[in-house]
Structures are given as C-alpha cells and as structure tokens.
Amino acid sequence: MPYxxxxxxxxxxxxxxxxxxxxxxxxxxxxxxxxxxxxxRQEEIGHRTAWAAVKRSYVKQGDRWIARS
Structure with missing residues (x-):
C-alpha cells in the first residue's frame, strides 16, 4: 500500500x-x-525499487546511513 x-x-x-x-x-x-x-509482486517490487533509490544517495557505514558526497 502507498505511504x-x-x-x-x-x-x-x-x-x-x-x-x-x-x-x-x-x-x-x-x-x-x-x-x-x-x-x-507489486509490493515486493516497490520495496526493492525504494531500497535501490536510497542506495543511490546514501551508503551504509557501520549501522548508520550517510549521504553520498
């Protein structure tokens, strides 16, 4: 469901x-x-797409997500 x-x-x-x-x-x-x-698979695709979008702008360092420079 949309958020x-x-x-x-x-x-x-x-x-x-x-x-x-x-x-x-x-x-x-x-x-x-x-x-x-x-x-x-609509919801699964949505979550996979959303994580991919986050990973384009953020990187996980340890247990924190940091904006890419």
Whole structure:
C-alpha cells in the first residue's frame, strides 16, 4: 500500500534511515507501487525499487546511513 507520510513507513525503515532517505524511500516506493498495479509482486517490487533509490544517495557505514558526497 502507498505511504502517505514517513510516519507510515515500516518501523525498520523509520528507525534506520535519516529523514531525507525516508523521503526518497517513500516517494520511490509509491511511484513503483503505482507503476506495477496488478502485478502480484507489486509490493515486493516497490520495496526493492525504494531500497535501490536510497542506495543511490546514501551508503551504509557501520549501522548508520550517510549521504553520498
């Protein structure tokens, strides 16, 4: 299901990603979710797409996500 705000994101995402990365995740997920309407893997594709979008702008160092320079 699409996420209206960052507060609606799953707890692991909210607790691990900084706010800007959460914005990226939410927007990418919502766009992908809408684009794959009717696909039985719609939600899985949305989450994979969202993580890929986050990883383009952030890198994980230890247990923290840091913006790429």
């Amino acid at each position: 209206q705000s960052n507060n609606d994101l799953p707890l692991p995402i909210r607790s691990h990603l900084p706010p800007h990365a959460q914005d990226i995740y939410r927007e990418a997920f919502n766009h992908s979710y809408a684009a794959h309407r009717g696909d039985p």
